[in-house]
Amino acid sequence: MSTLKEQLRDDLTAAMKSRDELVKSTLRMTLTAVHNVEVAGTQARELDDAEILQVITKEAKKRAESADVQPARSSAISPVSSAMASR
DSSP states (O other), rough: HHHHHHHHHHHHHHHHHOOOOHHHHHHHHHHHHHHHHHHHHHSSOOOOOOHHHHHHHHHHHHHHHHHHHHHHHHHHHHHHHHHHOOO
């Protein structure tokens, strides 16, 4: 197992023990993304640290783009929600 993946698992264990829900959910999503890449394709394989960093970077980019879109979406929904709530 790669050292970066071991570190992610150790950090997840520490987050679980300290009951840090944000860190725990973030690490779980990261490890799941790494696992999905490992089992994709015709044969399962273990990623090295460089490949794991690529997966983490890709996932971080997805989350950043989603966060950029989210405020615009919620402001567009707010007038509709408040109009429905006043009924």
